[in-house]
Amino acid sequence: MIRVSSIFSQLLQFFPRLEFEALVRKHAAERHARGFTCWQQFVAMLFCQLAYAQSLREICGGLAALEGKLRHLGVMDCPKTTTLSYANAHRPWQLYRALFEQTLARCQAEAAARTKRRFRFKHKLLSLDSSMVELCAEVFDWAQYKRTKGALKLHLVLDHDGFLPCYAVITEGKTADVTVARTIDFAPGTLVVFDRGYSDYDWWLKLTRSDVHFVTRLKDSARYGIVECRPVVEGTNIIRDEVILLTSQQEIGPEARLRRIELWVEEKEETMVLLTNNLKLAASTIARIYRDRWQVELFFKALKQGLKVKTFVGTSENAVQIQIWTALIAILVLKYLQLKSTFGWSLSNMVALLRQQLFVYRDLWTWLNDPYQAPPPLVAAEQLALGL
Numbered sequence: 001m002i003r004v005s006s007i008f009s010q011l012l013q014f015f016p017r018l019e020f021e022a023l024v025r026k027h028a029a030e031r032h033a034r035g036f037t038c039w040q041q042f043v044a045m046l047f048c049q050l051a052y053a054q055s056l057r058e059i060c061g062g063l064a065a066l067e068g069k070l071r072h073l074g075v076m077d078c079p080k081t082t083t084l085s086y087a088n089a090h091r092p093w094q095l096y097r098a099l100f101e102q103t104l105a106r107c108q109a110e111a112a113a114r115t116k117r118r119f120r121f122k123h124k125l126l127s128l129d130s131s132m133v134e135l136c137a138e139v140f141d142w143a144q145y146k147r148t149k150g151a152l153k154l155h156l157v158l159d160h161d162g163f164l165p166c167y168a169v170i171t172e173g174k175t176a177d178v179t180v181a182r183t184i185d186f187a188p189g190t191l192v193v194f195d196r197g198y199s200d201y202d203w204w205l206k207l208t209r210s211d212v213h214f215v216t217r218l219k220d221s222a223r224y225g226i227v228e229c230r231p232v233v234e235g236t237n238i239i240r241d242e243v244i245l246l247t248s249q250q251e252i253g254p255e256a257r258l259r260r261i262e263l264w265v266e267e268k269e270e271t272m273v274l275l276t277n278n279l280k281l282a283a284s285t286i287a288r289i290y291r292d293r294w295q296v297e298l299f300f301k302a303l304k305q306g307l308k309v310k311t312f313v314g315t316s317e318n319a320v321q322i323q324i325w326t327a328l329i330a331i332l333v334l335k336y337l338q339l340k341s342t343f344g345w346s347l348s349n350m351v352a353l354l355r356q357q358l359f360v361y362r363d364l365w366t367w368l369n370d371p372y373q374a375p376p377p378l379v380a381a382e383q384l385a386l387g388l
Helices: 007-012 017-026 038-051 056-064 081-090 094-114 177-181 201-209 283-292 294-306 317-340 347-357 364-369
Strands: 125-136 149-159 164-172 191-193 213-217 224-229 238-246 258-265 270-276
Touching: 007 038, 007 364, 017 038, 017 094, 038 056, 038 081, 038 094, 038 317, 038 347, 056 081, 081 317, 094 164, 094 317, 125 177, 125 283, 125 294, 149 177, 149 294, 164 317, 191 283, 201 213, 213 283, 238 283, 258 283, 270 283, 283 294, 294 317, 294 347, 317 347, 317 364
Parallel strands: 125 191, 191 213
Antiparallel strands: 125 149, 149 164, 213 270, 224 238, 238 258, 258 270
């Protein structure tokens, strides 16, 4: 039998120590460290996410209960709760953002090789959305949202090739979605999907001039003039396909022209009006693109239900940032496992079963491809004959 380390130890091999230490030096994260390294902190916070630990005491107690299983994780001693709390409050959270970006590059390479494109067009398809995380205003006084409530907002761009989060920003709950969207630079030729919360005519025009396509919903209060009525294929749910010009942008010229597509949604028994600056794709394709935006909602649901982003083990802004970035790193690893596994995993089922197997000594990929197969029995090593 080939002996292996625990599954958690094999997961940590996704993060090469030399590259991790290079990031630590770049961000000067261990400038005042006294024995407790950034790697030990990362192991503890990743354990918090994958084991769904509820507190610092549960993180440190869970690691301490492992006795001799810590050394192969690169951890010599179990951290104390006060030590971990101080590190989360004072060490730069930018280290974890850099680690997220480094991990994302590996996952994108795997997704490009294994993911089949859902659409025939060549545009890079991205979804832009945000999700609110409510906090207690008395405890998290830095995240004021309302008089009696605190909140932060996670702004996310989801890459539909593998459904990977390719961009994330954490802000206060009061920050408007479109305020963050204006700061994002999309590559020319990208197709971005977002909802009505990103209604900004000037920003839409900037996207058009940058050769970035978008699909969104048009507000009922929008004023426009019809430039052209396009033919509609009979037997589809498309009611109207029109080229319009917003009233506030009539003086700009042809580059401000947009496309209004009205369709019938059978499930809700109501009409929906879509808006796009792409004048070439079929109306039915635009409708399918907007329907695929639901994947970002499913991503937020999986993130909040499977990982630790709704309650926090630290109260400072730095500690909250570290915990959320660690959750994003963890979900990248889970997505990577889902891409490479031959078993038909759902993300929620993988998180639940992996949580029970973290410190089981068996091969990770064998378990991922056949999780319900019993592990091979241990075979005692044969004693070699003593030569005389």
